[in-house]
Amino acid sequence: MRYYDRLIFELSRKGRIGFSLPACDADPVKAETAKGVTGIWRESPLDLPEVSEPDVVRHYTNLSQMNFGVDTGFYPLGSCTMKYNPKLNEEVLQSFLGLHPLQPESTAGGAEELLSFMKKALCEICGMKGFTLQPCAGAHGELTGLMLIREYHRSRGDEARCKVIIPDSAHGTNPASAAACGFEVVEVKSRPDGLVDIDALRPLLGPDIAGMMMTNPNTLGLFEKDILEIASLVHGCGGLMYYDGANLNPLLGIARPGDMGFDVMHVNLHKTFSTPHGGGGPGSGPVGVSEKLLPYLDKLKVSGFHGNFGVIARACAYILSLGREHLAEAGTFATLSANYIKESLKDCYRLPIDSVCKHEFVFDGLAGGGGDVTTLDVAKRLLDYGFHAPTIYFPLLFHQAIMIEPTETESKETLDAFIEVMRSIAHEASREPEVLRTAPHNTPVSRPDETAAARQPVLKYEFR
Amino acid sequence: MFAYFPHTDEDIRAMLDRIGAESEDELFSDVPSGFRLRNGYDLPSSMSEDEVRAFFNGLASRNTRLTVFAGAGAYDHYTPSVIPYITSRSEFLTAYTPYQAEISQGTLRYIFEWQTMICSLTGMDVANASMYDGPTAAAEAMRMCVACTRKRNTVIASSTLLPGVLEVLRTYARNCGVNLVETDAIGEAVAEGTLDLAGVIVPSINRYGIIESHLGLADAVHEAGALLVEYCDPSALAVVKTPAEWGADIAVGDAQTLGMPLCYGGPCAGFMACSSKWMRKLPGRLVGQTVDASGRRCFVLTLQAREQHIRREKASSNICSNESLMALWSTVYLSLMGPEGLRRVNALCYVGSHYLHDALLATGRFTDPFEGRAFLKEFVLQPLMDAGKLQQTLLDAGFFGALLTEEGYVSFCVTERRTRAEMDALVRVVKEAGL
Structure with missing residues (x-):
């Protein structure tokens, strides 16, 4: 990676162009003004770069070289499931690019068949009765699922249900989605063993509970083994169970949310089903429901057309490539890799809950506390060694959380190299803490001044 | 083995040894047996790359390739290479x-x-x-x-x-x-x-x-x-x-x-x-x-x-x-287009959509419910025939246009990708249709 300090605007020279379009001298504004249509036209200048095609290609290629991706190296990124993105999946979309989303179904039979195959496959993998593919991301799926919970209670005249229960270990999107959907968030504590405290849950239940959101395995990578009892308690008070699919990967081949008592769930196709993360999207967050929510599924319109069709098609190629045989292996390999890292590092890093984990696990900083060296320092030092940082300071249960998820597509050699680097960082922490505190040293830029960025935000380029 | 999974039997054994587990199944001892997946998934078997390609080619063959004269929130603009x-x-x-x-x-x-x-x-x-x-x-x-x-x-x-x-x-x-x-x-x-x-x-x-x-x-x-x-x-x-x-x-x-x-x-x-x-x-x-x-x-x-x-x-x-x-x-699109490219896209859309608008009106088979109002690429007309049949006739001729609106209008859209020849062909279909 090499530092490159240009913005496309700084390459601009008046008169250069980078497009290839038929000539056209017409001027809509002049033509309409001549007809007397005035007052609706742009008057301010339009500041866009004027650059040639080679300028554009070189600029963005240079930018790309300051980026880390799954194809560059290992992402031990907890709850993000950064698995390998198969290249075959990038080519299957070509013949669908010209399809208009409002074309009658009779002229889009192939696209419709793909969507219906995906709904069926997701139902089978998740143990659900129906799916909508409209949501464009995981959090969008959460919001959609909560809307379905709302529709369900409303249709029964049960409008007093204004609260959603969420464990303290939950992903931040859970409470944010519940609040966006107008619910009051009630937090339920975890026990010292990291699982939901059923005794703390019981008194929260009542006629004002709309439902409970959970992910299983939870964000500590622990399987909530009392899930049937939890579901039965929540159902008993008239609430519904929501499954956050961010942690679905380890369940592949092992168990299905629908069989654990969940009524509604989302799946992150960009996690479990390998579609590329794209630097923060496009994702896809299909929502599945049990029988009792089926009638409400098609009442909701949560995005413009059919959802992120291009992402759904890639996930479809993934499911076909793996097939029933290899899909069933993914969860096991992911779990094996996570436990392998955990056992290999627990003498150097503090493992607050020492039990078998699923796809991910959480350390609470360095063993022995680390002195002045924080989790942030460890994460930044990893960048020097060519690894992405783990998820840090989440879940909020531990002050120095380091959350590691290796996925099933990393080889033992990669895991061993990561383990070795994590061990040597732990040694550095005691011998040369300054090296960690000022890390990274081998990246295109060093630690940015985030305080300055937030104090006086510069959020766009200023044209002279 | 499978192309995306690097775990050899030897790797698996070594990893289990480090963990201190007899088998992979031991890692799931905390998942209640009551809902463990027993018989696998009812899904197709693993496909090779060429089989996946063939599957998608099969799907693609069930879509009809149409020349798009519709918008309504999705527009057929040019994508630079x-x-x-x-x-x-x-x-x-x-x-x-x-x-x-x-x-x-x-x-x-x-x-x-x-x-x-x-x-x-x-x-x-x-x-x-x-x-x-x-x-x-x-x-x-x-x-x-x-x-x-x-x-x-x-x-x-x-x-x-x-x-x-x-x-x-x-x-x-x-x-x-x-x-x-x-x-x-x-x-x-x-x-x-x-x-x-x-x-x-x-x-x-x-x-x-x-x-x-x-x-x-x-x-x-x-x-x-x-x-x-x-x-x-x-x-x-x-x-x-x-x-x-x-x-x-x-x-x-x-x-x-x-x-x-x-x-x-x-x-x-x-x-x-x-x-x-x-x-x-x-x-x-x-x-x-x-x-x-x-x-x-x-x-x-x-x-x-x-x-x-x-x-x-x-x-x-x-x-x-x-x-x-x-x-x-x-x-990247806006970098390539710049102010002049974006201006030209709008000009081409304007010229094309007004050409089609006027040619369709000239067939005598439509009226204009919004005469004199400025538009850039998309417009609606009031059809003087059955709108559903009109859309189907166009589909049969390879055009997606005349989208029926809630108000009973039909909408058309012309982007810079549509040629004069395509527009003339569409107008001919409208003229000759026995509607």
Whole structure:
């Protein structure tokens, strides 16, 4: 990676162009003004770069070289499931690019068949009765699922249900989605063993509970083994169970949310089903429901057309490539890799809950506390060694959380190299803490001044 | 073994030994046997690469290739060859969200460029890193109006917004506790006055393709203590009055018109921009400029205290993943087009759509319900025959156009990709159709 300090605007020279379009001298504004249509036209200048095609290609290629991706190296990124993105999946979309989303179904039979195959496959993998593919991301799926919970209670005249229960270990999107959907968030504590405290849950239940959101395995990578009892308690008070699919990967081949008592769930196709993360999207967050929510599924319109069709098609190629045989292996390999890292590092890093984990696990900083060296320092030092940082300071249960998820597509050699680097960082922490505190040293830029960025935000380029 | 899984039997044994487990199954001893998956999945068997290709070719053969003369929220604009070449670079494609700024300067820089370009097009002060699509951006703007005006809860939406936008607004309003009022008499509705008014959402170009005038609207909305939101086509903003020029507080829309293929409706990207006054209420990610420890210019995700991973239930929105790669798509598009390219796209659309509009009227089989109103690429006509049969006749001839609207009009759209010959052929079909 090499530092490159240009913005496309700084390459601009008046008169250069980078497009290839038929000539056209017409001027809509002049033509309409001549007809007397005035007052609706742009008057301010339009500041866009004027650059040639080679300028554009070189600029963005240079930018790309300051980026880390799954194809560059290992992402031990907890709850993000950064698995390998198969290249075959990038080519299957070509013949669908010209399809208009409002074309009658009779002229889009192939696209419709793909969507219906995906709904069926997701139902089978998740143990659900129906799916909508409209949501464009995981959090969008959460919001959609909560809307379905709302529709369900409303249709029964049960409008007093204004609260959603969420464990303290939950992903931040859970409470944010519940609040966006107008619910009051009630937090339920975890026990010292990291699982939901059923005794703390019981008194929260009542006629004002709309439902409970959970992910299983939870964000500590622990399987909530009392899930049937939890579901039965929540159902008993008239609430519904929501499954956050961010942690679905380890369940592949092992168990299905629908069989654990969940009524509604989302799946992150960009996690479990390998579609590329794209630097923060496009994702896809299909929502599945049990029988009792089926009638409400098609009442909701949560995005413009059919959802992120291009992402759904890639996930479809993934499911076909793996097939029933290899899909069933993914969860096991992911779990094996996570436990392998955990056992290999627990003498150097503090493992607050020492039990078998699923796809991910959480350390609470360095063993022995680390002195002045924080989790942030460890994460930044990893960048020097060519690894992405783990998820840090989440879940909020531990002050120095380091959350590691290796996925099933990393080889033992990669895991061993990561383990070795994590061990040597732990040694550095005691011998040369300054090296960690000022890390990274081998990246295109060093630690940015985030305080300055937030104090006086510069959020766009200023044209002279 | 399988191509994506590197675990050999030897690896598995060595890893289990380190863990101290007899078998892989032992790692799942905490999953109650009552719901363990016993018989695997009822799914097709693993396919080879060529079998997967054949499967998709089979699907593609069941789609009909049509020449697109329709819009209604998805437009068939030209995609420069450079764009997919750049966006498929795996350093962009396979990257995670740029939380680790030191190894994400590529992503952070293009988002900063995108934010700048969205501000240039809309005239607004601040733009975020992207939304899922136009309709959801409108829905987030509706929620933002409520958040910015505190205890107020009513949002007026123009019934001339695209049907797809209104449908999403209705779903969000019904389930997020917003009182949504739809009307085509915006001025009167605002003047009537309600103490509860949080915001007003109007289109820049409406569902009939007509460029709307919002003269005096911003003043009236602000006088009522509410926010004005404009839903716009970013491509058309090169020629039509900008949300900032109309005095809007928030601009939203769909960046699909910035060179993205139709792709059966997605992925595309929504955008959202606002005046600096409301910056801290903006949902989604923001990239800001700063310096690194050695004083070099660099970029970071900033003002994260608005976001879900910090604020949880107090966040301005639940949005996390957005449409980053599609923001790159349109950033590259706008770099290639520049002001002159975008002007030319609009000119070509204008010339083409007016040619088709006039030729269709000349067949004597339509009337124009909005005569004299300015349009750029999309227009509606009142058909003097059965609209359903008209659309089918066109489909049979390989054209997707004459989209039936709720009002009984048929809509057409002409982008720069449509040729004179294609338009003449479509008009001939209309003329000769025995409808």
